[in-house]
Structures are given as structure tokens and as C-alpha cells.
Amino acid sequence: MVMEKIISRAREAGVSDIHITAGERIRFRRLGRLEVTDYRADPACWREWWQGLLGEYETAVLAQSGAVEVSPQSGVRVSLFRTWGEVAGAIRLLARPEELPPDPDPALLEKVAGLTGGLVVIGGVTGSGKTTTLRRILQIINRMRPVHVITLEDPPEYRLVSDVACIHQRGIGSDVPDWETGLASALREDPDVLVIGELRTTETVSAALRAAQTGHLVLATVHAGSIETIIGRLVHLFPAHSRDDIRYRLAAVVQLLAVQELVPLVQSQVVLREWVQRNPALVTVVRDGKENQLPAYLQTMGAAAQNWEQSRQRVCMMLADRPADAALLRGWCR
Numbered sequence: 001m002v003m004e005k006i007i008s009r010a011r012e013a014g015v016s017d018i019h020i021t022a023g024e025r026i027r028f029r030r031l032g033r034l035e036v037t038d039y040r041a042d043p044a045c046w047r048e049w050w051q052g053l054l055g056e057y058e059t060a061v062l063a064q065s066g067a068v069e070v071s072p073q074s075g076v077r078v079s080l081f082r083t084w085g086e087v088a089g090a091i092r093l094l095a096r097p098e099e100l101p102p103d104p105d106p107a108l109l110e111k112v113a114g115l116t117g118g119l120v121v122i123g124g125v126t127g128s129g130k131t132t133t134l135r136r137i138l139q140i141i142n143r144m145r146p147v148h149v150i151t152l153e154d155p156p157e158y159r160l161v162s163d164v165a166c167i168h169q170r171g172i173g174s175d176v177p178d179w180e181t182g183l184a185s186a187l188r189e190d191p192d193v194l195v196i197g198e199l200r201t202t203e204t205v206s207a208a209l210r211a212a213q214t215g216h217l218v219l220a221t222v223h224a225g226s227i228e229t230i231i232g233r234l235v236h237l238f239p240a241h242s243r244d245d246i247r248y249r250l251a252a253v254v255q256l257l258a259v260q261e262l263v264p265l266v267q268s269q270v271v272l273r274e275w276v277q278r279n280p281a282l283v284t285v286v287r288d289g290k291e292n293q294l295p296a297y298l299q300t301m302g303a304a305a306q307n308w309e310q311s312r313q314r315v316c317m318m319l320a321d322r323p324a325d326a327a328l329l330r331g332w333c334r
Contacts, residue, residue, distance in 0.1 A: 002045065002049075003046075003049045006018065006039055007076065010028055010093060011093055013028065013030065014030055014031070016029050016030065016031075017029035017092055017093065017127075018090070020041045020046060020089045021086075021088045022043040022047070022086050022088070023040070023041060023042075025037060025038070025039065025040050026040065026041055031269060032262075032264035043086075050078070053078060053080075057174065058070055058173060062082075067082070068081075069154060070155055075093065075094040075096060075157065076093060076157075077091070077155065078091050079091075094158065101269075102318075105273055109140060111277075112137050112219075112256055113138075113140035113141045114144075115255055116192075116215075117215045117255075118217060119209070119218045119220070119253045120137075120217070120218065120219050121221070122134060122260065123221065123223070123227070123257070123260075124221075124224070124259055124260045127262060128260050128261050129260060129271050130260065131157055131158075131221070133260065134195060134219055134221065135158055137219060138151075138160060138167070141165050141193060142160065143163055144164060146166075147165050147166070147192035148165070148168075148189075148190055148193070149165050149191065149193040149195065150168050150189060150193070150195070151194075151195035151197070152172065152176070152195065153170070153172070153195075155171045155172070155173070156169045165193075168189075170182055172197075179196075179201065179203065183203070183204065183208075186211075187207070187210075191216060194208075194216050194217070194219070196220040198221050198222065199220045199234060200222075200223075201237065202238055204220075205237055205238075208220055212253035213249065213253055218253075227258070227259055227298075228291035230259065231250070231285075235250070235289075247286060247287050247289060250286050254278060254282065255278045256278065258273055259274050259275075260274075263332055265328050266322075266328060267325075268325070270315050270319075270325075273311050274298065274306060275306050276294070276297075276301065276304065277305065278304075281297050281301060282297075282304075308334050312330075316329050316330055
């Protein structure tokens with residue numbers, strides 16, 4: 001069976017990921033659980049398909065590092081990696097807008113979309129919906145604001161068509177050679193909003209802070225499991241002698257820190273999200289290195305923050321007409 005048909009059938013079945021190893025049965029991940037299918041990956045067909053996805057740059061990356069990511073079509077991300085000398089793949093099927101349940105924090109996303117400057121960081125583990133959250137924020141901006149948006153992604157996962165906003169999406173490797181070159185270039189291209197796919201190096205964090213300090217709205221993601229981890233991860237990328245300066249710069253521009261988790265229910269999934277907006281307590285925590293105090297602060301910040309338990313309670317109320325899902329979520333703990 002050709003890969004396009006497998007991807008189509010997987011979408012119809014509500015699958016989030018497809019795992020492929022040449023010669024073995026293909027596996028689907030649905031609602032967080034991995035299932036073995038009746039489809040078998042023919043080695044020749046699989047090799048022909050993945051080789052057709054790669055350009056010169058991606059081929060070089062795979063040869064050098066043993067792994068590469070590509071996005072052959074909007075809403076599909078393919079991660080290829082070598083194992084026992086062969087190439088295996090993990091295909092992420094990103095939900096289309098019409099397939100997604102409503103976000104549990106629409107007012108928060110509206111507020112972020114209305115910001116004119118500063119830094120917003122969305123954290124979470126792989127598969128927690130960070131890209132979807134950024135896309136929803138960008139969709140609001142695109143409908144409402146006449147601004148120039150530049151995204152840097154590795155690779156771009158969704159194609160966004162300009163509406164009220166002017167949007168340019170740039171892929172690492174396909175449009176710019178690396179993150180550092182792309183960020184330096186973007187700041188010369190008159191952006192109002194800069195989207196950075198992931199903050200993972202000192203160069204990307206420095207560029208994000210610089211852009212936010214010069215009046216741009218910067219939206220970014222980071223791999224982190226808690227808000228305090230976001231702060232620590234960004235700061236500790238830098239050598240010890242630079243960290244106080246980074247803390248002061250981060251405190252000066254931070255507008256929102258959020259961490260989210262995708263929780264499987266009976267027949268769907270929901271996002272739970274812990275977040276904190278800019279306020280004097282957050283600025284002090286970031287500046288003075290008191291991240292360990294954040295969990296206590298989140299309970300007392302009122303409308304400026306939401307912790308995991310408050311998020312769970314809110315989403316349970318939204319599921320009042322789905323008692324089985326609500327009961328499952330009430331038993332969730334982190």
C-alpha cells in the first residue's frame with residue numbers, strides 16, 4: 001500500500017502518529033496509545049517514498065547526523081532516522097483546524113494575539129500541542145491585525161495564507177541555512193511579529209530577547225514540563241557569568257509563560273495548560289532567580305495566572321455534557 005493511502009486512512013481513524021520500520025508492520029498512535037496495524041512497510045516502497053521527500057540539504061543532514069525532519073505537505077511532519085543502517089520514520093499528523101476541539105483558554109489566546117511587543121513562550125513535551133497553540137494565535141493575528149509576521153520553523157508544518165496580516169514562513173534548510181542566519185535576516189525584514197519554532201541555543205534565545213527588546217512581539221516554544229523549567233532552561237543555556245544579565249533581559253520583556261499537556265480521554269484529547277501573564281511577582285521571580293517559588297505564586301495571582309488544578313477544573317466544567325470524559329479527567333493527576 002502506498003504511503004499516501006496509509007496517511008489518508010490514518011487521518012480518517014483519528015491517528016496522531018505513524019511509526020514505520022522497513023519490513024515490519026506499521027504502528028499507529030491513537031489517543032496516546034500505540035497500536036499494531038495489518039499494514040506492512042515494504043522496504044522498496046518505503047525507501048522510494050522517503051527518498052522522494054528529501055532535497056540536497058535534507059539528504060546531507062540525514063547523512064551527517066543520522067536524522068532529519070521534513071514537512072512534505074501542510075499538517076504532516078516526517079521525522080526520519082537511521083536504525084541498524086536502515087531509515088525508519090515517525091510521521092506526525094497534525095490536526096486540521098476544523099478537526100480540533102475548542103481551546104480551553106480562548107481569552108488568553110486573544111490577549112496574546114493583541115500584544116504589540118514582548119516575549120511569549122509556550123512550553124511542553126513533544127506532542128503536547130505547542131505548534132497548534134501557536135497556529136491558533138497566528139490565525140487570530142491574521143484575521144485581526146495589519147502586521148508583518150515572519151516565522152522560522154524546522155520544518156514549517158502548516159501553510160498560513162495571508163489575510164489582514166502579511167505572513168512569510170521560512171523553513172530552516174529550505175529557505176535559510178540555519179536558525180542564526182534566519183533570525184539575523186528576519187530582523188532586517190521589517191517584522192512586527194517574529195515566530196521562532198524552538199528556543200534551543202544561546203543564539204536563538206539572544207535573538208529572541210533582542211527582538212523583544214526592540215519592540216517586536218516574539219512567539220516561541222521550548223521543550224519544558226513546567227513554567228519554572230522554562231525559565232531555568234532559557235537562563236542555563238548561557239555560561240554562569242552571563243546568567244544575571246539574561247535574567248534581567250528576560251524579566252524586562254516576558255509577557256506570558258505557559259506549559260501545556262495533551263490529555264487523552266475516551267474518544268478525544270484535551271489540552272490542560274498552566275500559565276502566568278506578566279505581573280510584578282513574575283518579573284521578580286525571573287529577575288532574582290526564584291523559580292522555585294512559582295508554584296505557590298500561581299495560586300495567589302488571580303486572573304494573572306492559572307495552575308494545573310485550576311485548568312483541570314475548568315476543562316471538567318466544559319465537559320459537563322460528556323460525563324465519561326469528565327470522570328476520566330477528574331482522575332487525572334500530574
